Amino acid sequence: MEKQKTCLLIWPPLAVTSILPLSIPFLKGYLKKKQAGEIKVLDLNRRYLQHSSLTWLTLTIFLNLLTKLFGGNPAGKRFILAGFDMVAGSIAKRKRRSIAWSLDSIINAACSNFYYKENNKIYKILKHAIDDKEISLIGISAVYPEQLLFALIIARVVKEKFNKNLPVVIGGAQVTKHINQLNNKLAIKQYVDFFIPCDGEEPLLNLLDGLKEPKQNFLLKPENFPLPDFSGFDLNTYSSWIPLLASKGCFWSRCTFCTYTGSTGNGYFINTPGQTSATIKKLKKTCNASRFLFVDDALPPQFMRSLAENLIKEKIAIKWSSSIILNQAFADKEFCALLKQSGLESVLIGLESASSRILRLMRKQHAEISKAEISGIFFALKTSGIKVRATVLFGFPTETRQEARETLDFLAGNRKSIHKVWAQAFSLEEGTYIFNHPEEFGITKINYADKNSGERIGFRYESNQGMSSKERDKFLNNLLFKTFYLKSKL
Numbered sequence: 091m092e093k094q095k096t097c098l099l100i101w102p103p104l105a106v107t108s109i110l111p112l113s114i115p116f117l118k119g120y121l122k123k124k125q126a127g128e129i130k131v132l133d134l135n136r137r138y139l140q141h142s143s144l145t146w147l148t149l150t151i152f153l154n155l156l157t158k159l160f161g162g163n164p165a166g167k168r169f170i171l172a173g174f175d176m177v178a179g180s181i182a183k184r185k186r187r188s189i190a191w192s193l194d195s196i197i198n199a200a201c202s203n204f205y206y207k208e209n210n211k212i213y214k215i216l217k218h219a220i221d222d223k224e225i226s227l228i229g230i231s232a233v234y235p236e237q238l239l240f241a242l243i244i245a246r247v248v249k250e251k252f253n254k255n256l257p258v259v260i261g262g263a264q265v266t267k268h269i270n271q272l273n274n275k276l277a278i279k280q281y282v283d284f285f286i287p288c289d290g291e292e293p294l295l296n297l298l299d300g301l302k303e304p305k306q307n308f309l310l311k312p313e314n315f316p317l318p319d320f321s322g323f324d325l326n327t328y329s330s331w332i333p334l335l336a337s338k339g340c341f342w343s344r345c346t347f348c349t350y351t352g353s354t355g356n357g358y359f360i361n362t363p364g365q366t367s368a369t370i371k372k373l374k375k376t377c378n379a380s381r382f383l384f385v386d387d388a389l390p391p392q393f394m395r396s397l398a399e400n401l402i403k404e405k406i407a408i409k410w411s412s413s414i415i416l417n418q419a420f421a422d423k424e425f426c427a428l429l430k431q432s433g434l435e436s437v438l439i440g441l442e443s444a445s446s447r448i449l450r451l452m453r454k455q456h457a458e459i460s461k462a463e464i465s466g467i468f469f470a471l472k473t474s475g476i477k478v479r480a481t482v483l484f485g486f487p488t489e490t491r492q493e494a495r496e497t498l499d500f501l502a503g504n505r506k507s508i509h510k511v512w513a514q515a516f517s518l519e520e521g522t523y524i525f526n527h528p529e530e531f532g533i534t535k536i537n538y539a540d541k542n543s544g545e546r547i548g549f550r551y552e553s554n555q556g557m558s559s560k561e562r563d564k565f566l567n568n569l570l571f572k573t574f575y576l577k578s579k580l
């Protein structure tokens with residue numbers, strides 16, 4: 091009889107520790123459903139930080155004590171988790187400050203001895219998880235840029251210190267984003283057997299089934315979504331929100347600055363509300379959870395209505411939260427009341443700007459909705475007891491100081507309806523419409539060399555209209571936007 095194969099799935103270190111990942115639980119759930127052998131999980135993010143700091147260890151002991159004393163009091167837990175994130179963030183910054191975040195610099199750091207100490211730390215943790223006689227395949231999920239660095243370090247440690255014949259596969263959003271460059275970098279190909287773009291469920295199954303070449307560009311459609319399996323993650327030490335996914339892609343898919351839609355080729359697929367509420371019901375039991383966070387790009391109003399009706403009809407008592415696109419449906423107080431009754435606690439809205447000219451340039455869905463109507467939507471949600479969180483973007487190409495100010499004034503005018511605002515500076519990213527059509531946005535020159543060098547977020551560019559990036563930063567700093575202008579009034 092053929093020996094059962096064992097796959098080890100690894101979640102690499104990153105600066106945030108309170109957010110539960112969904113990628114590994116999805117992979118584990120899928121492979122288990124297909125009876126692909128034994129699936130082990132290593133939460134290396136948590137283990138790495140435990141090895142990195144005495145403060146971290148102290149916080150862990152404190153959290154465990156708090157959980158025992160107060161039975162996981164949510165407010166106390168949130169407070170401690172914020173402490174965890176602060177420590178994790180500062181360790182991450184200290185450890186990785188010398189790394190520029192271009193792909194080349196990540197690869198160079200992983201392949202050189204620059205991270206010698208980190209390699210040793212990773213080795214010590216892996217020693218407990220890898221028995222090279224048992225493990226047949228290692229799958230690593232790299233969702234964030236710093237995870238790509240650690241995924242490559244892990245692959246190198248496996249090949250150099252354990253078994254060079256043990257297959258190592260890296261997938262995740264970072265691989266989808268950089269697949270062509272990664273496949274062309276000989277320096278790392280010696281450590282990684284396959285880079286898997288898009289979804290990794292079927293490719294991993296192929297490899298466990300003994301196939302030499304796994305499927306590429308596989309897309310897991312919602313009707314085939316497995317029940318995510320969170321075993322391997324200590325749920326007590328994570329935020330009480332369980333991540334959930336109902337769709338693939340964005341049903342709008344048109345924003346000119348958006349990088350998210352590439353992995354589905356602009357396709358959009360969504361699960362049925364019935365299957366989604368059934369998944370929630372099961373997870374409620376298996377994870378002993380009552381709070382669910384949809385990590386979809388945005389849930390359509392009609393889907394939310396049916397889901398809410400299902401949850402109420404089946405008496406599934408939960409709290410839930412999701413991203414939405416501004417739509418007149420949310421101005422209907424009865425609809426908002428239904429959502430609230432079903433447990434909807436908060437929504438995240440990509441407002442981005444209050445200037446209709448900028449919104450049209452961004453091709454936001456709400457570009458044609460008036461400011462008064464948007465205020466009405468915020469108000470209806472808020473008065474129904476649903477918290478409104480919004481993101482705004484400053485410095486979009488051609489945006490003038492007056493237009494940026496218009497957004498600030500709009501936010502200030504709606505401060506009673508908005509619970510929280512996140513402001514970001516615009517960054518020019520490859521793969522977006524604006525990157526491919528710079529002339530439509532007054533961009534006269536893009537510094538394409540930024541792709542391979544320098545510490546940067548986005549590409550530098552020159553523009554002949556609107557605020558320069560310096561003026562934009564000054565605008566944000568002068569108003570002390572995040573700390574004073576809005577926060578103090580919200």
Ligand code: SF4
Nearest residue numbers: 340343344345348387
């Ligand atoms: S709504 Fe969000 S996810 Fe969809 S295209 Fe716009 S920015 Fe991207």
